[in-house]
Amino acid sequence: MKRLVVGAHYGLRDWLAQRVTAVIMALYTVIMAGVFLSNAPFTYSAWKALFAQGWMRVATLLFAVSLAWHAWVGMRDILMDYVKPDGLRLLLRIGVLLLLAAYVGWTIQILWR
């Protein structure tokens, strides 16, 4: 007999999302590591020009959104494991969500000013 134990699939979806977003952030890290380790002089005009490019803005936004999703899953796991009182856990989860939303908003503000 086939029986569906859970219907929402959120366990698999979050597990997969955490890994996909991790790979996206790792690829962005390679770009930034290249920038910081290159011997080109680190000037304002070069820094400004880097973030003025369309692909860099999109990549950075993609990084911020990936970070938000990735950290949401991770913090949810941590809070589930260590914070037992329901009220406090709910409060901390809301805090994490607000913080992540603020980060994404701030990133957009920095990139498209």
Added chain:
Amino acid sequence: MASASAKKIRPKYLSLPALLFEIRMPVAAVVSITHRISGALLLFPFAAWLLFMLDTSLHSEQGFEYVKTKYLGLTLVKLGLLLFIWAFCHHLCAGIRHLFLDVDIGGDLKPARLTGWIVIAAGLALTAVFGARIW
């Protein structure tokens, strides 16, 4: 058998002092808990701190020069940045190890211990490389 079970209290719940001082955690456990701690630190305060520096450095030429020469010249800032670099590199390395474990590579005791040590060493080595760059 009866006397043996009477001597020890079971189940034994591990308190934080017990975890820190009484038992020796295997290297995989150390990598696991530091993966969590570094992840939490990256979310807060480090992500906010980096956004602040990105904001200031992209805002104007004065802001860029301030961050580059004055702000990053402070010892406390450098130490904080060093801690960030370690948290990031360690989290990244531990994450790569985790992805391999997900697809059943390196899950046996011996390779799992070896890669655990590699993750710790690689995190510290990368911190040294990028740390040398800011110092």
